[in-house]
Structure formats: C-alpha cells, structure tokens
Amino acid sequence: MPQATIRPYRESDLDDLYRICLQTGHSGDDATSMFDDPRILGHVFAAPYGLLEPSLAFVAEDEAGVGGYIVGALDSRAFEKRLEAEWWPALRDRYPAPPPELAPEQLTPDQRAASYVHDPLTVPDELAGNYPSHLHINMVPRLQSQGVGRQLMSTLIQALREQGSVGLHFFVRPANERALGFYRHLGFTEISAEGPVIFAMDLRPAPPGSQNLPVTK
Numbered sequence: 001m002p003q004a005t006i007r008p009y010r011e012s013d014l015d016d017l018y019r020i021c022l023q024t025g026h027s028g029d030d031a032t033s034m035f036d037d038p039r040i041l042g043h044v045f046a047a048p049y050g051l052l053e054p055s056l057a058f059v060a061e062d063e064a065g066v067g068g069y070i071v072g073a074l075d076s077r078a079f080e081k082r083l084e085a086e087w088w089p090a091l092r093d094r095y096p097a098p099p100p101e102l103a104p105e106q107l108t109p110d111q112r113a114a115s116y117v118h119d120p121l122t123v124p125d126e127l128a129g130n131y132p133s134h135l136h137i138n139m140v141p142r143l144q145s146q147g148v149g150r151q152l153m154s155t156l157i158q159a160l161r162e163q164g165s166v167g168l169h170f171f172v173r174p175a176n177e178r179a180l181g182f183y184r185h186l187g188f189t190e191i192s193a194e195g196p197v198i199f200a201m202d203l204r205p206a207p208p209g210s211q212n213l214p215v216t217k
Helices: 011-023 040-045 047-052 076-086 089-092 107-118 123-128 149-161 178-187
Strands: 004-008 057-062 067-073 133-139 167-172 189-192 197-202
Touching: 004 149, 011 040, 011 047, 011 133, 040 047, 040 107, 040 189, 047 067, 047 076, 047 149, 057 149, 067 076, 067 107, 067 149, 076 123, 089 107, 123 197, 149 178, 167 178
Parallel strands: 133 167
Antiparallel strands: 004 057, 057 067, 067 133, 167 197, 189 197
C-alpha cells in the first residue's frame, strides 16, 4: 500500500476536515450515525482551524484521498478571542443552545456539540502560560498504524517551533485508549488525568547536553 504523504492544508480540504472529524468523532470511532447534522462536530473541532489558522493545518493524503489531518493554534487564548469575534456568532444563530433544564447526560450528540458553540472550551490558566499552543489530530482507520500520525505530529511541532511556540497541549477522552498509548509513546507528558486526559510538551530549545522530548518520523 502506498505511503500517505503529508502536505499543507488547502482551502479545498475543508470538506475533508468535516468528514474526518465526524468519522473519528466517537473516541476515535465513526460517529456518523450519532449525529443528525453531520457538520456540527467539525464546526467545533476542525473547520475553524483550517479557516482561521491555515499555516498550522496539515493533511495526510494517499491514493484514496485525504484520510487524516492535524490542526493547531499558536496562541490558544488569542484563538479563543478570534473564534468569539469571527466564528461562534453565526453558529449561535444557527444552532440553539440546549435546554438549560437538561443534565449533560441527557443531551443528544448534536445538543452536546451545540453546547460547545454557546459555551466554548477555554484553556486553563496553568496551561496557557507554559503550553500556549494546542492541536487536534484525527485519522481514518486505513491510515492508522503506519507512522502517519507520528509524521503529522512532527510536522506540526516543527511549524509551531518555527512560529515561536514555547509549549503545546491537547485533550484526549479517557475512552480513546489507542490514542492515549500513541501519545505516551511519542513522549508527551500527562498533565492531568481527571476528566479528559491532558497531554503537553515543552517546545523550547533544549539546554546544551540535553534533548527535547522525541517526536520523530
């Protein structure tokens, strides 16, 4: 099977971001059957990165097409402000907030995604200082276990370092055991395992005689 190639995101890849986000949206498994609106998940976790910060978006493509992506934000706090100004308002008009009387476990998948539109995730203070950048990465099954995820991660980390990032973080659902093992293998540090697992990596240049945490092809 030909190896997938990693390349920068293009505007024509936007629908692929939406599709892959949905096909991996159930703790890494296909969430297509769970959602009434197939794009709502991508509105939250994929599309705004390609549209608003394309220099930190990359895709993995093989002969069958785009099957994976990694997207990131250099400054998470600044990205949150830009989403508030440019992205969420139109979506809030389109998707009503879930009824306040419903408990989180009573929400449908669409309502749960809509709750992020109306009450977006924010970066905790303890992460914003040391690990200001964040990412999302997803691949469909055909590209897994081939080193593609490692290449995507290496590509984004290099781009973040070139843009001056001092640190990177991201969240993983505890149920996604395959992903948890992958990130531990790459050398990410677990900051917290209460609720979503938080992984982080220091991106500052290593002092003489030491090494940065290994993320290589």
